[in-house]
Amino acid sequence: MRRTRAVRMRVYFMLAWTVLLASCGGAAPNLHVLEKPKNVDMIVKMNHGDFWKTVKMGAEVAAKEYNVNLTFKAPQNESDIDEQIRLVDESIKNNADAIILSASDYMRLAQVTDRAAYYKIPVISMDSEVASARITTFVGTNNYEAGQKAAERLIKLTGPESRIGVMNFVRGAKNADEREEGFMDYVARFPGVEVVDIEYCESDEQIARQLTRKMMKEHPDISGIVALNEVASIGTAEEIQELGYGGKVKIITFDSPAKVMELLQEGIVQGTVIQNPFNNGYLAVQYAVQVMEGIEVKEREDTKSRLIDLDNMLRPDNQKLLFPFVK
Amino acid sequence: MKLPRIRVSFKLRSIQTIITVSFTLMTILVVVAVSFMLYNKFTKTAEENAYLNIQQIIEQVNYHLELYVKGMQDIYEVVEEQINDTQDISSPVLREQLTTLLHTREDLVSVGLFTPGGKLVLDNPDLEMRKNTMLEEQSWFESAHDQPQKLSFSAPHIQNLYKGQYKWVVSLSRMIKYKDHGISKEGILLVDVNFRTIDELSRKVSLGKRGYAYIIDDLGNIVYHPQQQLIYAGLKYENLEPVFEYAFGSYIDKSTGEPRYITIRTVEPIKWKIVGVAYPDEIVTTKKDLNQFVFWFLLVVCAAVVVLAMFVSAKISQPLRRLEKSVQSVGQGDFNTPIHVSGAHEVVQLSKRFNFMLHRIRQLMDQIIHEQEAKRKSELDVLQSQINPHFLYNTLNSVIRLAEKGKKEEIVATITSLSKFFRISLSKGKNIITLEEELEHVRHYLIIQKIRFKNKFSYAIECEDLALSCRTLKLILQPIVENAIYHGIEKMSDEGLIRISASIQGDRLVIKVSDNGLGMTRQVMDQLLIGGNRSSGSGVGVKNVNERIRLYYGKNYGLSFESELEEGTTVTITLPVEKYDDEQQERGMA
Numbered sequence: 001m002r003r004t005r006a007v008r009m010r011v012y013f014m015l016a017w018t019v020l021l022a023s024c025g026g027a028a029p030n031l032h033v034l035e036k037p038k039n040v041d042m043i044v045k046m047n048h049g050d051f052w053k054t055v056k057m058g059a060e061v062a063a064k065e066y067n068v069n070l071t072f073k074a075p076q077n078e079s080d081i082d083e084q085i086r087l088v089d090e091s092i093k094n095n096a097d098a099i100i101l102s103a104s105d106y107m108r109l110a111q112v113t114d115r116a117a118y119y120k121i122p123v124i125s126m127d128s129e130v131a132s133a134r135i136t137t138f139v140g141t142n143n144y145e146a147g148q149k150a151a152e153r154l155i156k157l158t159g160p161e162s163r164i165g166v167m168n169f170v171r172g173a174k175n176a177d178e179r180e181e182g183f184m185d186y187v188a189r190f191p192g193v194e195v196v197d198i199e200y201c202e203s204d205e206q207i208a209r210q211l212t213r214k215m216m217k218e219h220p221d222i223s224g225i226v227a228l229n230e231v232a233s234i235g236t237a238e239e240i241q242e243l244g245y246g247g248k249v250k251i252i253t254f255d256s257p258a259k260v261m262e263l264l265q266e267g268i269v270q271g272t273v274i275q276n277p278f279n280n281g282y283l284a285v286q287y288a289v290q291v292m293e294g295i296e297v298k299e300r301e302d303t304k305s306r307l308i309d310l311d312n313m314l315r316p317d318n319q320k321l322l323f324p325f326v327k
Numbered sequence: 328m329k330l331p332r333i334r335v336s337f338k339l340r341s342i343q344t345i346i347t348v349s350f351t352l353m354t355i356l357v358v359v360a361v362s363f364m365l366y367n368k369f370t371k372t373a374e375e376n377a378y379l380n381i382q383q384i385i386e387q388v389n390y391h392l393e394l395y396v397k398g399m400q401d402i403y404e405v406v407e408e409q410i411n412d413t414q415d416i417s418s419p420v421l422r423e424q425l426t427t428l429l430h431t432r433e434d435l436v437s438v439g440l441f442t443p444g445g446k447l448v449l450d451n452p453d454l455e456m457r458k459n460t461m462l463e464e465q466s467w468f469e470s471a472h473d474q475p476q477k478l479s480f481s482a483p484h485i486q487n488l489y490k491g492q493y494k495w496v497v498s499l500s501r502m503i504k505y506k507d508h509g510i511s512k513e514g515i516l517l518v519d520v521n522f523r524t525i526d527e528l529s530r531k532v533s534l535g536k537r538g539y540a541y542i543i544d545d546l547g548n549i550v551y552h553p554q555q556q557l558i559y560a561g562l563k564y565e566n567l568e569p570v571f572e573y574a575f576g577s578y579i580d581k582s583t584g585e586p587r588y589i590t591i592r593t594v595e596p597i598k599w600k601i602v603g604v605a606y607p608d609e610i611v612t613t614k615k616d617l618n619q620f621v622f623w624f625l626l627v628v629c630a631a632v633v634v635l636a637m638f639v640s641a642k643i644s645q646p647l648r649r650l651e652k653s654v655q656s657v658g659q660g661d662f663n664t665p666i667h668v669s670g671a672h673e674v675v676q677l678s679k680r681f682n683f684m685l686h687r688i689r690q691l692m693d694q695i696i697h698e699q700e701a702k703r704k705s706e707l708d709v710l711q712s713q714i715n716p717h718f719l720y721n722t723l724n725s726v727i728r729l730a731e732k733g734k735k736e737e738i739v740a741t742i743t744s745l746s747k748f749f750r751i752s753l754s755k756g757k758n759i760i761t762l763e764e765e766l767e768h769v770r771h772y773l774i775i776q777k778i779r780f781k782n783k784f785s786y787a788i789e790c791e792d793l794a795l796s797c798r799t800l801k802l803i804l805q806p807i808v809e810n811a812i813y814h815g816i817e818k819m820s821d822e823g824l825i826r827i828s829a830s831i832q833g834d835r836l837v838i839k840v841s842d843n844g845l846g847m848t849r850q851v852m853d854q855l856l857i858g859g860n861r862s863s864g865s866g867v868g869v870k871n872v873n874e875r876i877r878l879y880y881g882k883n884y885g886l887s888f889e890s891e892l893e894e895g896t897t898v899t900i901t902l903p904v905e906k907y908d909d910e911q912q913e914r915g916m917a
Contacts, residue, residue, distance in 0.1 A: 061554055064537065265457050265458060278556040282554075282556075316482070321556065322493075323493045
C-alpha cells in the first residue's frame, strides 16, 4: 500500500516537474560547445614566426568559442624534433584531453603519436601529417596542390625553357616533402625546365641565405627559385635582393611574413602561396572538440591555399590573410 | 519514534492517510506553484538584466568609439588648419608642426598630402614610399575624389604606402586646399590612424564566454570582426541583412540555428554599426543553476512535507484510534476499561461523552441485575409460602384420619409437631436461622410425616455441637427430606431410613441428607437442579433450595447429589460457616 502510494506521489511529482520544466523551455544543448572545459594541447613546429602566431590566434578563437583550455607548445627550432617528441610525451603525461600536432618529422613523430592514441588521447594532425594510422583527422593545406600552384606560377614567369632551384626546409617533414613533390611533378611536365638544385635550410634564415648564395654561385643561370616555407622565403628572397638578382631571378615563396610582402611590393618576389593558418588553428580545435564529443569528423579538411601576387595582395579579403594582427 | 506505529496503521481510507495525502498534495501544489512563479520571475529578471547588461556594454563601446572617432576628426581638422595656415607647403615649420602633432598621438600613423593625380606632395613622418602602392585604386583616395567635401573614413586596411611595417589603419581623407609657393592648389589629405585602438575596443567586449562584437560600415561591409577570416573562409556566417536595417535596437537572431541575442548601436559620425552578439543559453546559465536549485529544493520540501504530514496525521489520529480501540473492546463486552481522555478538543469531548455513556450503561445494567434479583427473590418467597398450605392440608388430612381412628396420642404428637413446625417456619419472619432451629424444624416435619406414613421409615439426626450454632437459610432441609420421603421411600417395600448429619469441614458447613430409598438415575439427578418440568411439584423444591443458597451465598455453595438405584440417595448441602448473631442476621436479610 505504501509503495503504491509512494509511486503515485512520484508520478505526481514528476508530472508537476515536467510541466514546470516544459514551461520554462530548456534550450536544446548545443553539441559543439563543451559543458565543462577540456584541455587541448597544441604542439607545433616552432614557437616564433607569423605563421604560427596566426595559427595560435585561430586556435584561441576556437578555444574561446568551444570552451577549451588551450595549451600552445612548440620547440625553439623547427629542426628540434626530439624536443617536439618530448612535448608530445609531456602532454600524454599531463593527460590532455586531445592533442593537436603539427609534426616536424613525418616518421619520427609516429611512435609518440601512437602512444598518445594508446592512452586514448585523440590526436589531430594539423598543417603537416605524421605517419600514424591513429590520427583522427588532418587539418591543413593540400601541400601537394600548393606545390603545384607554386610551380605553375614560376614556370609562367620563367618560361618553359629555364633552370630553377628549390629551397626546401626540413627533410622528412610531411608538408615539405609534399610541396616538393607537387612542385616537381608539375615541373616534370615541362621538358625544358630543369631543377638544378634542391636545398634544405632547416627552417633557419641564415642557412637559407647561405644556401641561396651557394646556389647562385654554382648555378648563375638560374632564372627562378621556389622557397617552400616562411623562413626559407625570407632568407632566399632577401639574399637574392642583396646579391642584386632582384627581379631577374623570379621567386615564388610560401606564406606571408611582412618581409616577404615588402619584397613582393618591391618586385623581388613575384608571388607567394599562402595557406590559411588562422583557419588551420581554428578548425583543428573545432575538430578536437567534435572528436572529444564523439561527433564524426572528416578525415581531411583542406584549408585552401591561394597564390598572392602584386595584383591581388590588397584585396580586402586577402589583406586579412596576409597581414594578421600579431601583437 | 512514531514511525513503527504509523506503518502499522496505514490504511487507505484512514484519517491519517487522508490527512497525509491531502496535506502533502496541498503543500506540494503550493510549493510547486510558488517555485514556478518565482522561477519564472527570477529567470525573466535575470534574462532582462543580462540583456540590459549587454546593451549597456555595447552602448559603452559605442560611446568610446564615437569619442575616439570625434578625436580623430578633430586631429584631421587640426592638420588641415595647419596646412591651410601655411603659405608654402614645403616649409620646414609645417613639417615640424606636423611632427609634433604626430608625436602627441600614439595612434596617428602618418599624414600625407597627394595631388588629385596621386603624386605625393607632403608626408610625415618622412618615409620612403614603396613601389607599386596603387594608391589611386585605394578606397580613401577614391572617396575623397568622389565626395570632395565630406571627410570620409575608410574601412580598416593595410597601409602600404611607406616602407617599414605593414600596419592596419583607418584612413581619414578629404579634398583640401593648400598653397604651394603662394599658389592655391587642391590636394587630398590623408590621415592614417592605427586600427589597433578600434580593434582593442571591440576585442575587449566580452558578452558572456562566447559572445563578441563586430562592426560594419554604412555599406554593410564588415569593418571589424574577431573571426573575420572565418567569415571569408565561409566557416562563419553573420546575418547582416537585419543588422543593416537597424540603427539601434536588439533582437534574437536564429539564422545560424542557435539563437543569438543581437544588439546594434550606430557610431554616429561615421555611421558604423557596432553589433553585439551574445548567446542567450550562456547568458542565462543562472537559469540552469536555478533549475537545479529548484529541483533539489522541491525534493527536500516534498520529503519534509511527507514526513511532517505523516507525523502530524499520526498525532491527530492517535486519540481517535485509541478511542476506536476502546469502543471496540466495549463492543466485545468489556464495560469496565475506561477510555483515555486526551488529544484534540473534539476527541476529548467524544471520549468524555462515551465514558459517561458507558457509566450510564453500567448503572443501568447493575440496576437491571438488582431488579432481576429482587424479582427472583420475591418469586421464591411466593413459592416458599406455597409450601406451607399444601403441607398443612396434608397434615390436617392425616389428623382427621387419626381422629377417626381415635388415635389420640398420635394426634397430640402430630399437632404438637405441627405447631412447632410452623413456629420455626415463621420464626419471626427471619430468613436466616441457626442450624439447630433448622434441624428442629425438619425433625418436627419428620415426626409428622412418620405418623402420616405409619412408621414406614425411621430417621436419625446427628449434628456436631459446633455446627449447631451455625447460620443457615431457613427451610432448606424440609424440601430435601420431603423429596426423600416421596421419591425415595414412599414406594419402597422395606422400612426406610433417613439420616441427617451436619458437620463443619474447614470453612464449610456440610449437611447431608441420605436415605436408603429407591435412588435415582443420573438423568433424573441431572434434571433435579435444572428443574425442567415443574409438574412434579417437589422437584421445584429442591431446585428452589439450591437457587436460594446460591443467591445468598454465591456459586460455590449449594446442593450436590449422590445416588445409586436401589441403594439410596445422599444430598449434600454445602454452606459457608457463619456463626449466628443478630447483626449478621440483619445483613442476611438485605
